[in-house]
Amino acid sequence: MQYGHFDNAAREYVIDRVDLPVSWTNYIGLKDMLGVFNHTAGGYLLYKSPEYHRITRFRPNGVPMDFPGHYIYLRDDEDGDYWSVSWQPVGKPKEHYSCRHGLSYVKYLCDYNGIDASQTLFVAMDDPVEIWDLRLRNSSGRPRTLSVFSYLEFSFHHIAMDNQNFQMSLYAAGSRYEDGIIEHDLYYEENGFQFFTGNFTPDGYDCLRDSFIGPYRTERNPFVVESGACSGSFEKGGNHCGCLKKTLTLLPGEECRLLFLLGEGSIDAGKQMRDKYTCEKADEDFRRIAAYWDEKLSSLQIETPNEGMNTEINLWNLYQSEINVMFSRFTSFIEVGGRTGLGYRDTAQDAMMVIHSNPDKCRSRLIELMRALTSEGFGLHLFEPRWFDPEAKKEKTFRSPTVIPTPDKSQIITGLKDVCADDALWLVSSVVQYIKETGETDFADLMVTYADEGSGTVYEHLKKILDFSARQTGQNGICKGLRADWNDCLNLGGGESAMVSFLHLWALQNFCELAYALGRTEDAEHYRQIAENVRQVTQDVLWDGGWFLRGITADNRKIGTHSDTEGKVHMESNTWAVISGAATAEQGRLAMDSVDSYLYTEYGLMLNAPCYTKVDDGIGFVTRVYPGLKENGAIFSHPNPWAWVAEALLGRGDRAMKFYNALCPPLQNDRIEIRQAEPYSYCQFVVGRDHTAFGRARHPFMTGSSGWAYFAATQYLLGIRPSFEGLIIDPCIPHDWKEFRVSRKWRGCTYEIHVLNPDGVEKGVRSITADGKPVSALPLMASGSICHAEVIMGRGDNT
Ligand code: GLC
Numbered sequence: 001m002q003y004g005h006f007d008n009a010a011r012e013y014v015i016d017r018v019d020l021p022v023s024w025t026n027y028i029g030l031k032d033m034l035g036v037f038n039h040t041a042g043g044y045l046l047y048k049s050p051e052y053h054r055i056t057r058f059r060p061n062g063v064p065m066d067f068p069g070h071y072i073y074l075r076d077d078e079d080g081d082y083w084s085v086s087w088q089p090v091g092k093p094k095e096h097y098s099c100r101h102g103l104s105y106v107k108y109l110c111d112y113n114g115i116d117a118s119q120t121l122f123v124a125m126d127d128p129v130e131i132w133d134l135r136l137r138n139s140s141g142r143p144r145t146l147s148v149f150s151y152l153e154f155s156f157h158h159i160a161m162d163n164q165n166f167q168m169s170l171y172a173a174g175s176r177y178e179d180g181i182i183e184h185d186l187y188y189e190e191n192g193f194q195f196f197t198g199n200f201t202p203d204g205y206d207c208l209r210d211s212f213i214g215p216y217r218t219e220r221n222p223f224v225v226e227s228g229a230c231s232g233s234f235e236k237g238g239n240h241c242g243c244l245k246k247t248l249t250l251l252p253g254e255e256c257r258l259l260f261l262l263g264e265g266s267i268d269a270g271k272q273m274r275d276k277y278t279c280e281k282a283d284e285d286f287r288r289i290a291a292y293w294d295e296k297l298s299s300l301q302i303e304t305p306n307e308g309m310n311t312e313i314n315l316w317n318l319y320q321s322e323i324n325v326m327f328s329r330f331t332s333f334i335e336v337g338g339r340t341g342l343g344y345r346d347t348a349q350d351a352m353m354v355i356h357s358n359p360d361k362c363r364s365r366l367i368e369l370m371r372a373l374t375s376e377g378f379g380l381h382l383f384e385p386r387w388f389d390p391e392a393k394k395e396k397t398f399r400s401p402t403v404i405p406t407p408d409k410s411q412i413i414t415g416l417k418d419v420c421a422d423d424a425l426w427l428v429s430s431v432v433q434y435i436k437e438t439g440e441t442d443f444a445d446l447m448v449t450y451a452d453e454g455s456g457t458v459y460e461h462l463k464k465i466l467d468f469s470a471r472q473t474g475q476n477g478i479c480k481g482l483r484a485d486w487n488d489c490l491n492l493g494g495g496e497s498a499m500v501s502f503l504h505l506w507a508l509q510n511f512c513e514l515a516y517a518l519g520r521t522e523d524a525e526h527y528r529q530i531a532e533n534v535r536q537v538t539q540d541v542l543w544d545g546g547w548f549l550r551g552i553t554a555d556n557r558k559i560g561t562h563s564d565t566e567g568k569v570h571m572e573s574n575t576w577a578v579i580s581g582a583a584t585a586e587q588g589r590l591a592m593d594s595v596d597s598y599l600y601t602e603y604g605l606m607l608n609a610p611c612y613t614k615v616d617d618g619i620g621f622v623t624r625v626y627p628g629l630k631e632n633g634a635i636f637s638h639p640n641p642w643a644w645v646a647e648a649l650l651g652r653g654d655r656a657m658k659f660y661n662a663l664c665p666p667l668q669n670d671r672i673e674i675r676q677a678e679p680y681s682y683c684q685f686v687v688g689r690d691h692t693a694f695g696r697a698r699h700p701f702m703t704g705s706s707g708w709a710y711f712a713a714t715q716y717l718l719g720i721r722p723s724f725e726g727l728i729i730d731p732c733i734p735h736d737w738k739e740f741r742v743s744r745k746w747r748g749c750t751y752e753i754h755v756l757n758p759d760g761v762e763k764g765v766r767s768i769t770a771d772g773k774p775v776s777a778l779p780l781m782a783s784g785s786i787c788h789a790e791v792i793m794g795r796g797d798n799t
Helices: 159-163 209-213 223-227 267-276 279-297 307-327 344-353 359-371 390-394 425-438 441-445 458-471 498-517 521-542 571-579 585-599 640-650 653-663 665-675 704-717
Strands: 004-007 012-015 026-028 033-037 043-047 054-056 071-076 082-084 097-102 105-112 115-123 129-138 144-151 154-157 173-178 181-186 193-198 204-208 240-250 255-264 300-303 447-449 455-457 480-482 493-497 683-686 697-700 720-722 727-729 739-746 749-756 765-770 773-775 786-793
Touching: 004 665, 026 105, 026 115, 033 115, 033 129, 033 307, 054 255, 071 115, 071 129, 115 279, 129 144, 129 240, 129 279, 154 159, 154 173, 154 181, 154 240, 173 204, 173 240, 181 204, 181 240, 181 267, 193 240, 193 267, 204 209, 209 223, 209 240, 240 255, 255 267, 255 279, 279 307, 300 307, 307 344, 307 359, 307 665, 307 704, 344 359, 344 425, 344 704, 359 425, 359 447, 359 458, 425 441, 425 458, 425 498, 425 720, 441 458, 455 458, 458 498, 458 521, 493 498, 498 521, 498 571, 521 571, 571 585, 571 640, 585 640, 640 653, 640 704, 653 704, 704 720, 720 739, 727 749
Parallel strands: 749 786
Antiparallel strands: 004 012, 012 097, 026 033, 033 043, 043 054, 054 154, 071 082, 071 144, 097 105, 105 115, 115 129, 129 255, 144 240, 173 181, 181 193, 193 255, 204 240, 300 739, 447 455, 480 493, 683 697, 720 727, 739 749, 765 773, 765 786
16 A cells, blocks of 8 residues: 655655655755654754754654644635645645655645645755745635634753743743744743744734644644634743734635745844845755755666665665764654764764765764764763864853753763773774775874873774774673673673674774775784684684574673574674674575575564563663564664675675565555555664564664665675775676666766676676776776776676
């Protein structure tokens, strides 16, 4: 069953049936003002911080779902009938509504009662101003008098203030109206203002939520809309809203357009922005948003026989991965912004995936992470970049109950008990990837402070990370699991994590490549030796016959063995054994065969199987999670692409694509009654086989699966990846693919790559030509140039 379709030409997903089982969300804003909205205009807007500067309020996990939002009500002043452009909150018959999720905008459409209406939400390119672009057309064949009412609910900025201690917060915010502009003011803050205005002279307004809604009513039937008259409310204290009313008469066929502007700043800022954001300027910004994405998307486009993959890679997968880097992970309807700043491991991985399309943002994320590394070599699991940013430290602070706290170092750096063993290891490979992609070798020598004391170059930071993991080994010589490794619910403490040792090995190898490329041979040799020792110990300790162990508890019990009845086979250790190169080819094949036979389902690979049902605190919290959900045997999406990489490295393209397709969101579009979640986004997990809701996807957008899916598909399945020597072409594809094309920008040159597969192989390159000349990898070329490459796959690999 479908609820909508992909309109790839318009770069939109169209929701034809708006009565979805769950909210389908999208993101607006590209810089400091950001918002997340669903298919019925429910959602919220924020400025810079989801935790400390919410502009509009959202009641997460509530009923009715996804309230409130940024709504437009239309009222027929002849008979008093009213509806909303985005279906909710009024909720007239659903067949009159649709929604188009585009890149950094959402468009709601309705054709109710002879009026065609659309409302588009997006954020201006250069100013913190959200634009609501409302267009109306009278298609009823008779003159109509309509009243338009906007509605949004202001927030008390801080998530905590918005949710607790109302004896204080209810008296902290005020509102007023002047010259067509509503001003909201969080009085405690020095610059706690927002404005809400429009490109028209309002016929009425309300600034107080409770006056607009009326007692014992909801957004579904607000008193002001029902009665047709605003009350002109405002006050110092209370809950505030943005309602502007405009009454219009539309002749048959007549059209009209109103812009509403919600922005940061007081009435004065509102006046300036109203002068600036005319319809022409709004159109220009809308085009600039499209151009912004044109530029990003053009960094890599593909044409393959797999339509689901084309839709993902050419559009939605890149979009989702970019959103993760921009918004970090704490802005959604699930992650509602109450957690501090950045998650170390998530950000370190996200920042590796879109360097080709967003090098600046990735670079600044890498620096933020580097600053949150301690001089001992571990990263701070959750941190606010502001704490370590020398520029932010210079900003004026003032005393008030809502001032954003900067904790003492002693509260931030609490020692090993809070360290996740994998966090900083990801950063090593991300930095190396950044340099391979951009060629900015000087980045290695950039001086960056440590979170606790002192400073060092980026290169030195990386060495500290590798040395930390080398020191943190347990009784069998495998890296300790500490508070957790990638799996938040595997809490091994002093026990050992196979995944972390494999990750360590991968990081060591990436670092050695960098060290050689920089001519630092002594370091390269030193770390090469450590890598060899790690490889040896993993071989000695972790191979269990058909697959690799997941770890060893502090009391020396093996996890993930043949003799286990629960948690027998795990994704993380087996995929990373292959990716890190620790596994021999034979072990790799056997391990991934076990992954296929124990973990594969039609919706993707489960994280482990069989699920845990007996509590075992030596293993961790995973044994206290319901079977089939989250880390206990769900199809946890994030590690799925690791399996694609592993299979690609083993040369098994058919298997890799089978795994890819099972998880690929667009390929789920006709089973939404099972999936429920949006088919244009990877979700954090899909419920696993051991649960009654098998196949149901949850937690869209904010997930590392997106970046990894993009990285694995483009760099390992299609096999196009930058190296210090050139652009490597090493595809691993299904045997029945005859050809595919990729257009890939690398360091300013566009490579138009045509791969042919005359022998029907899954892997192996017979020849590569760049502009007609035989090469083994595509060479670096002048910026602005176009290189035409032809690649013939086949037996007899010459690369
Ligand atoms: C969530 C966390 C991520 C973790 C994963 C597995 O996605 O954000 O950090 O690796 O769960 O536990």
